[in-house]
Amino acid sequence: MAVLVVFLGVSLLAVQMVAVCGQNIRWCTVSTKEMEKCKAMSVAFNAAAIRPLLSCVAETSVVGCASLLKNKEADAFSARPTDIYDLGKLDTLRIAAGESDREGEGVSYYAVAVVKKTSTVTVNSLKGRRSCHTGKGRTAGWNMPLGYLIDSGAMSVMGCDVSKGLSEFFNASCVPGANELGDPASLCSLCVGDGTGNHRCESSDKERYYAYKGAFRCLVENAGEVAFIKHTTVQENTDGQGDAWANGLRSEDYELLCRDGTRASVKDFRRCHLERVPSRGIVVGNHVDPTQVYNMLMDGLRKSGFGMFQSSSFGGTDLLFSDSSATFIKANDQHIDWMGQRYYQALAAMDCSSADIPEFLRWCVLSSEEQRKCVAMAEAFNSASLTPKLQCVFGDSVDQCMQKIKDNEADAITLDGGYIYTAGKSYGLVPAAAESYTGDTDGSVYYAVAVLKKNNNNIRSLSDLRGKTSCHTGLGRTAGWNVPVGMLIKRGLITPHSCQIEEGAAGFFKSSCVPGASQSALCEQCVGDQKGDNKCKKGMDLFDGYSGAFRCLAQGAGEVAFVKHATVFENTDGNNTDSWAVHLQSREFQLLCSQDTRAEVTQYRHCHLARVPSHAVMMRPTLNRHAIYGLLDKAQVSYGSDSNPGFRMFDSSSYGGADLLFKDSTQRIIGVGERRTYQEWLGHEYLDSLVTMECPSSAAGQSFTTLVMVALLSSLVSLLAV
Known part of the structure; x- marks a missing residue:
């Protein structure tokens, strides 16, 4: 009965949404010119028998349109991504579609960082450099690069003073428009004005380094070492394109800075950019079926013959939709998903005022x-x-x-x-x-690793550890117990019953040294102190702790040691002069990776069991x-x-x-x-070890997500049985 009620409720909601959209889609406009275009589009759609019918509602702003949608007095409107971000702070928005170029990417453009090919600058070495920006408050030259730098933690901003933060990050800059009261002088120090000393740092074409081509020219003329522009700027001003100052410039002499610290050709902007700037999106009310709106727009493109992306005949530009768009792409409903997390976070990083x-x-x-x-x-x-x-x-x-x-x-x-x-x-x-x-x-304390002797060819994967001897720093310790045992449980290699983790580990390894353990098999490889007393006692056994577990491996008591990444280096190559370690060389050991491969001990960042934060x-x-x-x-x-x-x-x-x-x-x-x-x-490895070690008896070999899914399926079965 419960399932039937839920099904009927969902069905009634679906019928209600179909009914609303099946009758009419009320499109919200924000100007008289948009209203004129909307009415013409409605006539064209109706003549082509496109359903649902399209009608037009007048408002003066996107905020007003959003209010009409909330009150179910309108059904849809088109908005720029920055407007959608602002509206999304007030209410959850649904996106039916995004505008797109002919390639169907849904991207207005890519915000990129350009450097000369001869320079050594990377995205990780921008601090202290000279920078060129399109203008204060502009997207590609200000909001996107600063939002990226703040969100990534590369640049800090105290008290929401972004201008001061930028001036402290870069050595000098040209940011046209950053000449207001309170703006640091360094933000205009690279600007040149019109060449006669006038209009310096103005937010206009009178400043030589203003806007896209101006910021690129700032780089070309060696005023700055990096230019923040859009992805088409270099091609538009090189290889025979552009104004006189661009004569002789070659696009191959410039490169893009990638977020991962590498560099790439200016043609590789889809992979290598700071931020992807989305095109306009189609916002719909919660009472509207987004799919029907998308289908209506696509039918309009294919069947009506109306110039949806043309505004000149109505006396304006970008009316209802962007004139530069060519089609629509279906969106993922939620506005943050449609924007993309990186773009959204860049805007969020810039969304700060002293009042906040x-x-x-x-x-x-x-x-x-x-x-x-x-x-x-x-x-x-x-x-x-x-x-x-x-x-x-x-x-x-x-x-x-x-x-x-x-x-x-x-x-x-x-x-x-x-x-x-x-x-x-x-x-x-x-x-x-x-x-x-x-x-x-x-942001890591260390990496938890599994160390083997290089000449041990019997262990190539975690499953190969079954029946082998093992060395651990101590019971309950992170690198030596929680991480490795948690991972083995998660993999289903150790299956403890009734949360008896020690018993499960003792049944997996042949024998071990785990100082502090109560199971005899987990103490078998321990040796006690110098006198042979206090065997398997925490803090007393010679095989206790990081160096002790590694000593257990080095002296052949175990075939694998679970330690931190620095342990090998601290006890080899002459760094430990104790008699048991003085002869050891780091090259004699390797790491066993969680991916069931092996690597050199120097490759711990890529080969480890967990990153301990x-x-x-x-x-x-x-x-x-x-x-x-x-x-x-x-x-x-x-x-x-x-x-x-x-x-x-x-x-x-x-x-x-x-x-x-x-x-x-x-x-x-x-x-x-x-x-x-x-x-x-x-990090997922460390998190999994914490989750698994809480009480793994009912979750051996299962991820947290798997457990949640099992619980949901169990609830569904119970409902069906009612």
């Missing part, structure tokens, strides 16, 4: 020592005029702090991987920034993560060094503790880039 930033950032502390350091940090930040100001909120436990953040009683806290998992899963928190212990932007600053998803990172990034310029005479962000010795607010080993705070959720920050 709270006066105070409330940091949750867990002890009196952290409270003292937090107060000192707040005073230091305030003395440097950093925004937002810092406040300290006390929590009795990590869980209470996470609850306070969820309840808007606090804003941020730094957490390790296990707590990041809980913060995201149970409290809905997301990462805003993270610690780096090496100074790079990887660094600590991250977690926040509510409603906060602006770029503002939090902007504050911390600017703060570490003054307070990030352990030799600073005043406050030190990454030193806790003055406050009677260690790792207060941040780990003392932190070298710098980094942006989280595209790893915006707790799952993305943790």
